Amino acid sequence: MKPSLAWLKKGLQLLLLIATASTLTMTLRAQSVAAPSATPPTASPTKPQPTTIAAKTTDVATMDSTVAALYDVISGPAGKRDWDRFRSLFIPGARLIPTGPRPTGEVGARVLTVEDYIQRASEFFDKQGFFEREASRQVERFGNIAHIFSTYESRHAKDDPKPFQRGINSIQLTNDGKRWWVVTIFWQAEDEKNPIPSMYLRSRN
Numbered sequence: 001m002k003p004s005l006a007w008l009k010k011g012l013q014l015l016l017l018i019a020t021a022s023t024l025t026m027t028l029r030a031q032s033v034a035a036p037s038a039t040p041p042t043a044s045p046t047k048p049q050p051t052t053i054a055a056k057t058t059d060v061a062t063m064d065s066t067v068a069a070l071y072d073v074i075s076g077p078a079g080k081r082d083w084d085r086f087r088s089l090f091i092p093g094a095r096l097i098p099t100g101p102r103p104t105g106e107v108g109a110r111v112l113t114v115e116d117y118i119q120r121a122s123e124f125f126d127k128q129g130f131f132e133r134e135a136s137r138q139v140e141r142f143g144n145i146a147h148i149f150s151t152y153e154s155r156h157a158k159d160d161p162k163p164f165q166r167g168i169n170s171i172q173l174t175n176d177g178k179r180w181w182v183v184t185i186f187w188q189a190e191d192e193k194n195p196i197p198s199m200y201l202r203s204r205n
Contacts (some may be wrong), residue, residue, distance in 0.1 A: 038169055055088035060179040068133065075131045083118050090114050091181035099188050131155045136201050146173045151200050166190045168200060
């Protein structure tokens with residue numbers, strides 16, 4: 001028997017309805033996958049910035065006063081130093097780098113933060129008098145940056161006739177328009193193989 005025309009029309013309408021429903025279901029699924037989460041991702045916590053100790057205006061007004069404060073704050077008889085004053089001279093992230101020959105003969109360097117230096121030096125200063133003064137200076141400056149080759153002399157007592165050690169502090173500084181900051185101190189002590197050249201024993205350049 002041949003199907004009637006009415007039956008064929010009903011069959012086509014049913015197929016069209018099924019196809020429409022299937023397309024709608026696929027669209028909703030795609031939108032569900034593509035839609036962003038209603039809850040935004042949690043932001044990573046911000047690391048706390050190092051606290052800067054307020055400096056004495058007279059300590060950081062000029063390059064001369066900054067270097068003078070640097071030597072003064074570490075000098076004194078056995079006992080504690082004013083480490084907050086020391087901290088106040090340095091820009092956040094500053095480094096102190098001693099260098100010299102190792103027992104093996106090779107030359108090495110150790111990079112210290114300000115806090116590293118304080119921790120290491122405190123034990124020595126608590127037990128031993130230490131006075132360090134600048135004997136000579138060579139300065140280079142451009143804009144807001146400066147470099148000082150500062151020849152130093154170290155004594156256990158202020159009135160010792162001769163220093164027990166000499167060397168050179170290579171000091172980098174910057175001026176932010178308000179004050180001077182110590183950025184880096186890189187130093188090496190004098191020894192038999194490396195005597196201080198006469199040009200670094202003159203008073204000033």
